[in-house]
Amino acid sequence: MRRSAYAVVMDDIRKDDQPHEFTWQMIYPDQTEVTIQDGHATLRPVDRSEPRLRVHFDASSEAAISTDVFEPEDYHGPAAFPRLRAAVHGVEPRFLAVLLPLPGEVKEPAVDFESIGEKRLVRITWPGHTDVLEWPAGDGTPRLLESP
Numbered sequence: 001m002r003r004s005a006y007a008v009v010m011d012d013i014r015k016d017d018q019p020h021e022f023t024w025q026m027i028y029p030d031q032t033e034v035t036i037q038d039g040h041a042t043l044r045p046v047d048r049s050e051p052r053l054r055v056h057f058d059a060s061s062e063a064a065i066s067t068d069v070f071e072p073e074d075y076h077g078p079a080a081f082p083r084l085r086a087a088v089h090g091v092e093p094r095f096l097a098v099l100l101p102l103p104g105e106v107k108e109p110a111v112d113f114e115s116i117g118e119k120r121l122v123r124i125t126w127p128g129h130t131d132v133l134e135w136p137a138g139d140g141t142p143r144l145l146e147s148p
Contacts, residue, residue: 004102004106005101006098006100006101007099008122009095009097010142011024011094013092013093013095020090021088021089022059022090023085023086023087024059024087026055027082028043030080031045031047032044033045034067034082034084039063040056041057041084043055049104051102051103051104052101053099054099055084056113057086059088059093059094059095060090060092060093060094061088063087063088063095064086064088065086066084067082069082094120096135098122100124111123111124111125118136118137118138119134120134120135120137131145
């Protein structure tokens, strides 16, 4: 079984000690179809079903996933950019987004998120192999662990 490259985006944001709404955002091409499901979104070119980009989200509380169109207001004139958004309400959202670009022949891996004490874990399980990303709280350095 072939594995695909992927990216993990970690956003550790904190404004103050009060709860706020925080939103993770990703601009995508306007000829893209987006399907939102339980905790993830799938992006595909409108004119074909493959390849696809699967985006899995996790945060300190359940993220409300949506799409909209960003229209910047600046001196360059009108513009509009479709964007994917994951919004949470809290003090420190600790966003995790796993972006999996998947060619047609690559089966989607299982993606699981877990909190153990002050650590956040992401498991990406391919047939015969699991990548585990460990993200400690505070100033800890994330580590990529591999499981056989």
